[in-house]
Amino acid sequence: MCAAATFKNQSLYVHIPFCQGICAYCDFTRVRYHAGLADQYLTQLAGELEQRVPRQAMETVYIGGGTPTALSLGQLRRLLDMLKPYTEGALEVTIEANPEAIKPELIDILLTGGVNRISLGLQSCDDQILKQIGRRHTFDQARQAIRLLQQAGLTNISCDLIYSLPGQTREQWTATLQGVLSLNIPHCSLYSLTIEEHSEFGRTGQQPLDEDTEASMYFEAVQVLKQAGYQHYEISNFAFAGYASRHNLHYWRYDDFYGVGLGASGKLGAFRYDNTRNFQDYFQGRWIAEKIELTREDQMFEMVMMNLRTAAGLSLIEFERIFQTPVTSVYPEAIQNGLCQGWLHLDKEHLAATDSGMALLNTVLEEFLD
Ligand code: SF4
Missing domain, CATH: 3.80.30.20 (tm_1862 like domain)
Structure with missing residues (x-):
């Protein structure tokens, strides 16, 4: 495990x-x-x-x-x-x-x-x-x-x-x-x-x-x-x-963060939470409206998704540090396809979207969901 x-x-x-x-x-x-x-x-x-x-x-x-x-x-x-x-x-x-x-x-x-x-x-x-x-x-x-x-x-x-x-x-x-x-x-x-x-x-x-x-x-x-x-x-x-x-x-590196106040969201480890948007609930101390447990697969995908929004892209070392497995082993086909299409760029340290990949990011990410 x-x-x-x-x-x-x-x-x-x-x-x-x-x-x-x-x-x-x-x-x-x-x-x-x-x-x-x-x-x-x-x-x-x-x-x-x-x-x-x-x-x-x-x-x-x-x-x-x-x-x-x-x-x-x-x-x-x-x-x-x-x-x-x-x-x-x-x-x-x-x-x-x-x-x-x-x-x-x-x-x-x-x-x-x-x-x-x-x-x-x-x-x-x-x-x-x-x-x-x-x-x-x-x-x-x-x-x-x-x-x-x-x-x-x-x-x-x-x-x-x-x-x-x-x-x-x-x-x-x-x-x-x-x-x-x-x-x-x-x-x-x-x-x-x-x-x-x-x-x-x-x-x-x-x-x-x-x-x-x-x-x-x-x-x-x-x-x-x-x-x-x-x-x-x-x-x-x-x-x-x-x-x-x-x-x-x-956020884009997929780090954890605290969120407080009405309607705020946060992420702590495998959990993402959304605070209530209702003043009455908030004033009675029922701060959190929803807490979602993310699977390991959810977290891996979200980390790729968020990091590909940035020009620097995903740190290969950071992904492997967190999940104990290289991103290239988790998504070999999506990465290969993205490289062939000219949507992704891969070097020793980062996986990043090219300019055309950024413009089509939703399409690029669909490959990671298959
Ligand atoms: S109404 Fe919405 S967009 Fe306008 S100032 Fe308030 S939060 Fe910003």
Whole structure:
């Protein structure tokens, strides 16, 4: 019988489910901010952390949402104090923020609380589109927010961009990409719109663009960002050298991670868990809604799947360390076929997707499931 696989765990995700307003495309776990509810939530979150996460310094902490900066300044200070045992000494502490929330007082609290990376919900550089999708900032506000952050020394900034929006033209997308380049930020993440049933777009029957236009927008972004010096280090993520998201790299390397808060997920050894999305359950301490035990086969496949999303690919040594068997012995045919098709590249240390393999990753992975 094989020993249980052991994965590294140095990461904590913390979910803050409040937003100042609700965007038209969004189906995340979030509600409109309410001060009393947020106070109650932070109390529960402290309890969950206490009981479920060992008090130890993490390598990375990611505070996402929702919009963590929808909290009042006092609540944000309380949150960051609560996270001190995990953030002290961490290499990367990221918080998601919306441009309209960035003010000098907020930046002070973030810096004092150990935050050293900001993930900004820019989404578009086109004011008309920002309005259409229910965002509450203009491009000029985003530009000013970034300037304030940079002046305060918080220069490790990532921007989220969304594309394939209903009615979005190629020209608007090109202009957004050019707008992003003008911001001088070291990281950028792309999201293709999916219409979620319970979002405003879903309820009003909006449609994303056709697949060909969506693909051409993606490839344009890859080309523009690479030409500007960004490394395309994961299918949808781009960074200047040294600015790849350490936290997300833990996900893609298939390391373990803790997730706390409403709707958060985590992975601990052979178990993946999803927290409840229901406030009542969460407030009564019924944090976990579902816990799934992964088979060894599930874990091997998931490790390949996640790692092939990255340009670096799967570490052969790491796979063998964890599963005590080489990946080439587990999936000989899928790998051989991927190499023949030009979808995969194999050297002494890594198995990685080529550019064409990355573009067809779902097809490439189907071979690993056969
Ligand atoms: S997209 Fe972000 S800011 Fe907008 S409603 Fe969803 S979580 Fe909130």
